[in-house]
Amino acid sequence: xxxxxxxxxxxxxxxxxxxxxxxxxxxxxxxxxxxxxxxxxxxxxxxxxxxxxxxxxxxxxxxxxxxxxxxxxxxxxxxxxxxxxxxxxxxxxxxxxxxxxxxxxxxxxxxxxxxxxxxxxxxxxxxxxxxxxxxxxxxxxx
Numbered sequence: 001x002x003x004x005x006x007x008x009x010x011x012x013x014x015x016x017x018x019x020x021x022x023x024x025x026x027x028x029x030x031x032x033x034x035x036x037x038x039x040x041x042x043x044x045x046x047x048x049x050x051x052x053x054x055x056x057x058x059x060x061x062x063x064x065x066x067x068x069x070x071x072x073x074x075x076x077x078x079x080x081x082x083x084x085x086x087x088x089x090x091x092x093x094x095x096x097x098x099x100x101x102x103x104x105x106x107x108x109x110x111x112x113x114x115x116x117x118x119x120x121x122x123x124x125x126x127x128x129x130x131x132x133x134x135x136x137x138x139x140x141x142x
Contacts, residue, residue: 002036002093004082006075009100013075017062018082022092032092035085043078047071 002022007015018040022032044063047053052071056062065071079095086093 001091002033004036004040004086004093004095006079006095006097007100008097012068012072013065013079014068015056015062015064016075016078022089024089024092032085032089036082036093039078039081039085043074047074 002018002020004018005016006013018036022030022036024030024032044053044055047063047065048055050070052067053063053065056064065075079097082093082095086095
């Protein structure tokens with residue numbers, strides 16, 4: 001199974017990782033793996049080439065964002081694309097978003113909220129992009 005995880009706070013996505021194998025079909029014929037790999041590699045390599053992001057591990061699976069403002073639209077495309085693939089092939093791809101509410105952290109460093117929500121529990125048409133959506137998801141996690 002391919003597992004995609006995104007990390008997001010009040011300012012936007014700040015890291016993501018895609019790992020695993022779809023095992024939808026034999027090597028060379030796996031359309032799920034091809035779709036995920038194409039999307040992930042195209043966006044990640046572009047972000048890294050523009051120095052908006054960097055690979056945060058030796059395997060090149062974790063991408064950490066160095067320029068949140070310049071990278072958000074493309075990461076939203078990656079996130080939504082992977083969510084769409086996971087809806088078509090739920091037994092082969094999962095997408096999770098870990099949300100850290102940095103508004104709370106900024107106002108009270110001793111209280112920080114984190115959690116993970118799977119893609120099928122989030123009813124949005126695009127990436128989470130408003131304070132209200134983050135607050136709604138934070139409430140679901142508590």
